[in-house]
Amino acid sequence: MATDVQDRTATESRAQPARPPRRNLARWFSDHLVLLIGILVLVYMFVPIGYIFALSFSQPPASATGHTSATGQFESFTWGNWTSICDPEGLCDSVKLSLEVSITATVIATILGTLMAFALVRHSFRGRGVSNLLVFLPMATPEVVMGSSLLAMFVAVGMDSILGFTTIVIAHVLFCLSFVVVTVKARLQGMDSRLEQAAMDLYANEWQTFRLITLPLAMPGIVAAALLSFSLSFDDFIVTNFTAGQSVTFPLYIYGAKLKDFPAQLFVVGTIMFLISFVFVTAGEIYRRRRVRAWS
Amino acid sequence: MSHGVPSAAPDTAAVDGATARRRGWGWLLLVPGMLYLGVFFVFPTVQLFLTSLYDPSGNYFTGYTLTWHFANYLDAIRDTWHLFVRSFIYAGITTGVCLLLGYPLAYAIAFKAGRWKNFMLVLVIAPFFTSFLLRTISWHTILADNGPVTDFLRTVHVLPHDGRLLATSVAVIAGLIYNFMPFMTLPLFASLDKVDHRLIEAAGDLYSSPFTGFRKVTLPLSLPGVVSGTLLTFIPACGDYINAEILGTPKQYMVGNRIQAAFLTEHNYPLAATLSLILMVIVVLMVIVYVRRVGTEELL
Numbered sequence: 001m002a003t004d005v006q007d008r009t010a011t012e013s014r015a016q017p018a019r020p021p022r023r024n025l026a027r028w029f030s031d032h033l034v035l036l037i038g039i040l041v042l043v044y045m046f047v048p049i050g051y052i053f054a055l056s057f058s059q060p061p062a063s064a065t066g067h068t069s070a071t072g073q074f075e076s077f078t079w080g081n082w083t084s085i086c087d088p089e090g091l092c093d094s095v096k097l098s099l100e101v102s103i104t105a106t107v108i109a110t111i112l113g114t115l116m117a118f119a120l121v122r123h124s125f126r127g128r129g130v131s132n133l134l135v136f137l138p139m140a141t142p143e144v145v146m147g148s149s150l151l152a153m154f155v156a157v158g159m160d161s162i163l164g165f166t167t168i169v170i171a172h173v174l175f176c177l178s179f180v181v182v183t184v185k186a187r188l189q190g191m192d193s194r195l196e197q198a199a200m201d202l203y204a205n206e207w208q209t210f211r212l213i214t215l216p217l218a219m220p221g222i223v224a225a226a227l228l229s230f231s232l233s234f235d236d237f238i239v240t241n242f243t244a245g246q247s248v249t250f251p252l253y254i255y256g257a258k259l260k261d262f263p264a265q266l267f268v269v270g271t272i273m274f275l276i277s278f279v280f281v282t283a284g285e286i287y288r289r290r291r292v293r294a295w296s
Numbered sequence: 297m298s299h300g301v302p303s304a305a306p307d308t309a310a311v312d313g314a315t316a317r318r319r320g321w322g323w324l325l326l327v328p329g330m331l332y333l334g335v336f337f338v339f340p341t342v343q344l345f346l347t348s349l350y351d352p353s354g355n356y357f358t359g360y361t362l363t364w365h366f367a368n369y370l371d372a373i374r375d376t377w378h379l380f381v382r383s384f385i386y387a388g389i390t391t392g393v394c395l396l397l398g399y400p401l402a403y404a405i406a407f408k409a410g411r412w413k414n415f416m417l418v419l420v421i422a423p424f425f426t427s428f429l430l431r432t433i434s435w436h437t438i439l440a441d442n443g444p445v446t447d448f449l450r451t452v453h454v455l456p457h458d459g460r461l462l463a464t465s466v467a468v469i470a471g472l473i474y475n476f477m478p479f480m481t482l483p484l485f486a487s488l489d490k491v492d493h494r495l496i497e498a499a500g501d502l503y504s505s506p507f508t509g510f511r512k513v514t515l516p517l518s519l520p521g522v523v524s525g526t527l528l529t530f531i532p533a534c535g536d537y538i539n540a541e542i543l544g545t546p547k548q549y550m551v552g553n554r555i556q557a558a559f560l561t562e563h564n565y566p567l568a569a570t571l572s573l574i575l576m577v578i579v580v581l582m583v584i585v586y587v588r589r590v591g592t593e594e595l596l
Contacts (some may be wrong), residue, residue, distance in 0.1 A: 026506060038404030041397045042416065045423045046478060051434040052426060093435060113579020116329035120509040123322025131326060134333050140527070140583045144552040145344075145572040148335075148559050152347045152569055153340035174336050188484075235428055237538065238552075242559065254429040258542070262433075277425035281418045289414075 005195025049274060056081055056267035081264040088263035094253035095269060101249060102167065102233035105172035110226045112173070113180025114218075120181070121188040139178045146175060147242030154243070163245025171243040172236060176229035183228060231277075347569035360507070360565065372570040376554055380578070383550040386465070386540075387533035390472040394480040394529050395522065397473070403514075404483035406491070408575075417485065424478050432471055432542045438545065439467050463545045471539035479528040487521030488514070523590050527583060534579055551575055 023284050059078040086092040120131060139144065150171050160166065195217070199209045237251040244252060254266055348368055350360035405416045423431065439445055439461040446462075449455040461467050491514055499509035537552030546553075551571060558568035 034400050035404045035408040037400040038408070038416070039396075040399040041477070042419050044397075045420070045474070048431040048474070049423050049426060049435040051438060052430055055434070071386045083416075111330055112329040115325040118551035119322055123325070125323035131330065134330065134338075138333070138337055140531055140580050141576055142531060142552070142579060144535040144537065144555050148379045148555060148568055148572045149340035149344040151338065151558065152565065153336075153343040155565070156343050156347070170336055173332065174346070177332065183327070231425055235424075237429055238535070238556075241556070244560040251427055251429050254427060254433070258433060264447065266430065271349075276423065277420050278418070284413050285418060292569065 009013075029247040029275040052267050052270045055264060056271045058267075060262075060264045081268045085265050085268055088265050090248060091253060091263065091265055091269070093175070093247045094250045094263055095148065097165070097247060098234055098250040101172060102230050103169050103187050104169050105233045106226050108169070108177035109173045110222060111228045113177050113225060114184050114222055116181045117176075117184035117188055121185055133177050135181050138175060139182070141157060143175070143236075143238040147171065147239040150174070150239070151242040162247070163243060164247040167243045168240055168247065168249065169230065170237045172233040175236070175239060176232055179228055179232065180225040184221045187218055187224075191217050300421050316531060321351075344569045344572055348573050349497050350566040350569075352564075352566050365566070368566055369574065372567060372574065376551065376571060379549065379551040379554055380550075382575070383552070383572055383575075386469055386576075387530050389469050389477060390533045391480075391530045392479055393469075395526060398406045398477060398480035398521050398525065399522075402481050402488050405485055406488035407493075412421060419477055420481050420485075428475055429538065429542075432475065435471055435474065436462065436542050439470075454566050460564075462543060465544070465546070465548055467543040468517055468540050468548045469510055470538060471543045472533050475539065476529040476533055480525040482526060483524040484518065484521040485552070487518045491517045519590065523587065529585070531583070535575060 054074055057077055058074045059076045074233075107280070116135065118127065119125075120135075144177065150167070151160075154163060154167055191214075196209055196213050199213045204212065237250060237255060238251055240252060241255070248256065250269070251283075255268060257263060345358075348360060349362060349364050349366065351363040351365050352368060352371070356509075401420070405413055405420070409416045437443060440460060441460055446455065446460065449461070450457060450459060455461070495513050495517070497510055499513045500506070504512065534550075535552045537550055537556050540548050540550045540553055555568050555571045555575070558564045558571065
């Protein structure tokens with residue numbers, strides 16, 4: 001990896017003894033201070049995760065009314081929440097709906113967005129400026145506005161009777177689309193065009209060049225865009241709240257539970273989501289490192 | 297980038313960077329996405345605009361009539377300007393603190409983490425995958441009156457004996473900062489990671505102190521990341537209502553809370569639409585002025 005090499009040269013030049021001691025001290029300070037602040041910020045970001053993890057093992061206290069609410073402090077240890085994930089009514093259905101919605105929205109947004117990114121980076125035509133602006137505007141629109149405008153439209157065209165899966169997917173594709181375009185565009189702009197020219201020089205036709213050179217090079221950007229879409233969609237509450245009608249996605253379920261009993265199983269699902277994504281991302285990273293090592 | 301009018305001469309800018317832009321039928325790739333944005337973004341926004349001009353005397357059950365009632369805007373601004381001010385102050389503080397915390401983090405990952413770089417990056421993204429509602433609710437527990445943070449702050453007399461964290465502006469802003477931190481850190485990291493280390497070394501060789509080197513080389517080069525990071529934090533923070541609802545009280549409510557209530561609880565569509573449009577126009581104007589000022593047109 002190029003950056004590793006750069007890091008190494010940077011460390012070597014740092015090790016040169018010729019520098020006066022005060023500058024060494026400043027260097028040491030800036031080196032470790034920044035890293036320390038960074039680590040503290042990371043710890044801050046993990047505090048609620050730790051809480052969610054702990055509360056997933058907490059026996060929820062029963063209140064006087066017989067309702068249970070798990071949002072209090074840690075009570076006593078139990079495996080019970082983990083063995084009864086689907087017990088709270090509708091919880092597992094909401095997770096299933098969320099998965100269906102976010103997978104559908106991710107596929108549609110990634111395809112549409114990738115095509116748009118190719119058009120915007122690779123082709124010149126009248127109206128590119130306007131197109132770029134139209135792609136940018138949804139990102140500059142607060143979610144609450146996007147949700148309410150979609151609902152206003154659904155009501156106006158009489159679609160408010162079918163609010164549910166379809167309307168949620170429509171809304172999610174909308175806010176994922178711009179992020180896909182921006183992510184894939186960044187990747188395409190950073191690509192070395194000489195590789196494609198070389199393929200053409202070696203008598204590859206346009207389709208072969210695209211399939212064997214362009215697409216594999218663009219793939220990391222497309223995968224990153226799809227992952228981003230999936231996580232934005234799976235976690236979305238605000239836009240979904242406007243467009244879901246009676247359907248309940250996982251974030252809507254949590255929101256509903258907040259208002260009455262809060263089952264501890266929600267913390268279990270939260271922990272599982274965290275663990276799965278962590279394993280996935282780490283595995284991807286290890287795979288990438290192996291491949292880099294194999295190449296070099 | 298983004299030249300509006302294609303020139304007849306071959307695109308010389310494309311020699312370094314992307315392949316030469318081809319003329320022809322390539323724009324057709326844009327059609328499905330643009331149709332989508334037209335139908336589900338432009339059209340609803342127009343619909344929202346029309347809704348905002350409905351006669352406010354109608355209601356959910358009897359229906360509304362379009363009377364081009366522009367007075368809705370004046371009424372809305374008169375009644376809710378304090379919500380807008382509060383939203384922008386909260387979002388501004390959030391963006392500032394996120395930048396102050398996110399920059400060292402992104403810098404540490406890009407320059408100081410060495411072989412742990414990708415691992416630290418994973419750690420930044422990981423909390424993102426646990427539902428943000430769950431995380432906000434657990435902040436509610438952490439900051440609660442009998443929670444550890446309040447206890448500690450009372451013990452060291454930062455808070456008075458009966459002081460609270462929950463249900464204050466501090467809690468709401470802390471929640472916003474927490475939730476939007478990755479949106480700041482990731483773009484910052486992306487542009488810091490691209491900075492050529494040799495430029496920083498060159499600054500050092502030319503006798504600039506590490507700080508001057510940072511100020512004159514690293515910081516300007518990371519500016520695109522600062523711009524997209526601040527935008528990606530500020531925009532959603534303006535419209536957020538979850539943090540104010542979970543960690544605050546009606547005294548901390550932002551404009552998003554009002555829009556949500558008007559739309560989903562009161563079914564007062566004209567008011568909700570009016571507020572939404574005002575918010576959208578203000579945010580888009582701020583963004584355009586900001587992007588022009590800082591001078592990175594890459595985003596647009």
